Amino acid sequence: MNAILDFAAIGIGNSTMMMFGLMVLLLLTGMPLAFVTLLVALTFALLGFGPMAVQVISSRIYTFVESFVFVSVPMFVLMAAILDRSGIARDLFDAMKLVGGRIKGGVAVQTIFVAVILAAMSGIIGGEVVLLGLLALPQMLRQGYDRNLSIGVVCAGGALGTMVPPSIVLIIYGLTASVSIGDLFTAAFVPGFMLASFYVLYVLFRAYFTPGAVPPPQMERIPAEEKMRLLKGLILPILVVIAVLGSIYGGIASVTEASAVGVGGVLLSTVVRGEFTWGLLRGAAMQTLATVGMIVWIGIGATALVGVYNLMGGIKFISDLMYGISDNPTVIVLFMMAILFVLGAFLDWVGVALLTMPIFVPIIRNLGLDPIWFGVVFCMNMQVSFLSPPFGPAAFYLKSVVPDDITLGIIFRSLLPFIAMQVLAVGLLVAFPQIALFWFD
Numbered sequence: 001m002n003a004i005l006d007f008a009a010i011g012i013g014n015s016t017m018m019m020f021g022l023m024v025l026l027l028l029t030g031m032p033l034a035f036v037t038l039l040v041a042l043t044f045a046l047l048g049f050g051p052m053a054v055q056v057i058s059s060r061i062y063t064f065v066e067s068f069v070f071v072s073v074p075m076f077v078l079m080a081a082i083l084d085r086s087g088i089a090r091d092l093f094d095a096m097k098l099v100g101g102r103i104k105g106g107v108a109v110q111t112i113f114v115a116v117i118l119a120a121m122s123g124i125i126g127g128e129v130v131l132l133g134l135l136a137l138p139q140m141l142r143q144g145y146d147r148n149l150s151i152g153v154v155c156a157g158g159a160l161g162t163m164v165p166p167s168i169v170l171i172i173y174g175l176t177a178s179v180s181i182g183d184l185f186t187a188a189f190v191p192g193f194m195l196a197s198f199y200v201l202y203v204l205f206r207a208y209f210t211p212g213a214v215p216p217p218q219m220e221r222i223p224a225e226e227k228m229r230l231l232k233g234l235i236l237p238i239l240v241v242i243a244v245l246g247s248i249y250g251g252i253a254s255v256t257e258a259s260a261v262g263v264g265g266v267l268l269s270t271v272v273r274g275e276f277t278w279g280l281l282r283g284a285a286m287q288t289l290a291t292v293g294m295i296v297w298i299g300i301g302a303t304a305l306v307g308v309y310n311l312m313g314g315i316k317f318i319s320d321l322m323y324g325i326s327d328n329p330t331v332i333v334l335f336m337m338a339i340l341f342v343l344g345a346f347l348d349w350v351g352v353a354l355l356t357m358p359i360f361v362p363i364i365r366n367l368g369l370d371p372i373w374f375g376v377v378f379c380m381n382m383q384v385s386f387l388s389p390p391f392g393p394a395a396f397y398l399k400s401v402v403p404d405d406i407t408l409g410i411i412f413r414s415l416l417p418f419i420a421m422q423v424l425a426v427g428l429l430v431a432f433p434q435i436a437l438f439w440f441d
Contacts, residue, residue, distance in 0.1 A: 012317040019044060019309065033351045034294070037301030041308045049311060060307040060354045061300050067175055070258060075259030076168055081284035081291075084127040086275050089118060091233030105207030105214040107143060108153045111136040112199050112326070116156030119164035119192075120241045121262070129158030129397040137402065144215040147406075148414035149206055155394040155411065156199055156418035159386040162379060163192040163350070166244060166255065166262075169349060169382050172295075173375045176357040178298045180372070182248055188376050188435040191429055195383065198421040213436045236272065240265040257287045295350050302354030310358075318359050319366075329367040333374075333430055336360050337381055344385025345392075353378070369433075375437040377429045384422045385417045 010018075019040060026036040045053035064070075083089055096110035103109065105372040112131060118128050132154045140150040162169050165185035174181035206213040244262040247253035253261060309315060322332050334355075343352045357378070364374045386394045395411045402411075429435055 012313050015044075015312055016309075016314055016317065019305075019314075021248075027139065032297075033348055034297035034301040037298070037305040037351065037355070039301075041304035043302065044312070045273040045304075045308045048308075053308065053311060055402075056311065057304045057307050060303050064175070064299055064303045064394050069171065069175060069181055069254075070313070072166075072171055072181075072256040072259035073168060073295060074288055075256070075263050076166055076171075077291050078284055078288045079121060079259070079262050079266050080127045081287040082263075082270065082280070084131065084287070085119065085280045085284055086270045086271065088233075088237060088266070088269055088381050089114070089131045090116060090135055093132075093383075095233035097230060102216060102217055103204075104217050105145075106143060106217055107140050108149065108203045108207075108214065109200055111140070111153050112157045112160075112196055112203070115160050116164060116193070116196050117237055117241060119161040120166070120245060121237060121266070122371045128161050129155060129394050130401055132158050133398045133401040137398075145202040146206070146210075146213045148410070149203070149213055151398065151402075151406070151411055151414035152418045153199065153203065155387060155398050155415055156422075157196075158397070159383055160192065160196055162383050162386060163188060163195055165189060165192070165404045166248070166259065167192075167379060169353070169379050170375060171255065172299075172350060172353050173357060173378055176353055177371050177375060179375065183372050183440070184375050185255070185373050186439050187246060188379060190438075191376055191380060191425065191436055192426075194435065195380070195422065195425045198425065199418065202417065202421060207388065228297050236269040240269065298348060299349045299354055302351055306355060308357045315362075319363055322363050329369060330430065332363070332367065333369070333377070336363075337377070339425060340378065340381045341384060341388075344382060345390065349382045349385055350394075352382070358409065370437060372440075373429075373433045373436050380422065380426045380429055384419055384426070387419050387422070 022040050022043070023036055024038065027033065041057060042054070045057060045437065093110070093114050096114050097106075114136070115132060116129060118131070137150055137154050140153075141147060161167060165188055167185075167188065170184045170188055171181055173179075174184050184352045203214075240262060243265045244258050247261055248255060267276065267281075270280065306315075322335065323405075325332055325335050340352060340356065343356065347355075361371050364371055386392055389395070389412045392412065392415070395408055395415065398411055399406070399408055
């Protein structure tokens with residue numbers, strides 16, 4: 001069977017528009033992104049190169065899924081699923097009263113601290129937003145916190161799992177860009193906490209300079225016995241974080257091995273707390289299967305699509321287009337960030353990463369820039385995508401657990417100051433790469 005389309009005659013620019021148009025058309029039908037990308041890839045492969053091109057696609061897909069590091073993805077997802085079903089997060093939130101109980105805006109601050117610890121335990125955002133929406137949001141609203149501030153803290157804090165190691169986004173980027181995931185975790189450490197500190201400073205600014213934004217601090221004395229009970233809620237989560245991140249940064253375990261250590265730690269925590277049941281484990285396993293299945297299928301479709309686009313000469317076309325924008329590498333990076341920002345508003349982060357990074361990372365290397373730094377900048381950009389309308393997933397996660405009077409419009413409006421802080425963080429990372437790279441000097 002010979003090729004039906006001659007992409008050289010059509011022109012790579014027109015071919016790109018045809019491919020993009022077909023993707024948009026199929027997405028508008030409601031078809032999942034994974035199947036859209038795979039269908040478009042197979043269509044253009046068969047029309048342009050014949051059946052033999054399918055073998056090339058298959059080899060690229062095999063290379064993607066065979067990576068040993070990919071095993072860490074279901075492990076971290078399983079950790080998050082077990083956390084969802086245990087009382088660890090609830091006791092952790094209660095324990096953080098010891099940190100935020102005596103300052104103005106304390107509940108909002110402790111919510112951000114809890115979000116950071118949960119992010120460091122699992123690296124998944126969906127469960128964090130839902131957990132904080134059930135634990136922290138009702139308490140803040142009941143105490144009289146500004147509604148928009150409360151919603152923004154829960155959504156933005158819950159999305160920190162994208163940035164704080166062990167982030168699944170960093171793992172997928174590392175697989176796609178062929179860079180050390182351990183180095184990515186190290187580089188993302190300071191930027192992740194920098195963003196969390198922006199949130200804390202914003203809460204404190206609103207607390208002390210916006211009348212009525214937060215209630216007066218509750219100054220009741222906590223008995224020593226209650227303090228000890230609350231402190232117990234901190235011990236197990238902190239030990240899990242130390243086990244996971246400490247084993248990676250200490251060189252004791254690889255990312256994949258550390259993910260298994262984390263699962264073991266969380267399971268042991270549920271046993272110690274008397275919460276472990278086979279029903280809990282089965283439910284967590286089924287949730288993990290669904291989530292990882294989605295990631296794998298999106299990966300298969302995106303890898304196939306990029307492979308076909310490369311055969312068409314598309315990657316060279318995009319590279320030439322990027323180089324033609326400016327001689328200044330910073331301008332090219334900012335243009336990439338703009339593309340990622342637009343794509344992130346409409347597509348899942350997995351699809352954005354797997355569709356764009358095989359094209360962008362070689363350009364970054366050719367410009368003499370560090371792909372580790374670019375991975376952190378990409379991750380920070382994906383923070384924006386989790387909050388930005390029209391399809392910011394964090395808003396939809398929160399909407400599933402809030403009262404009916406809190407609409408999606410209210411949620412998205414509440415997120416605008418936090419999106420501005422995320423954009424500021426992206427700008428700082430682009431302007432000052434050493435924020436991420438000073439560890440490697």
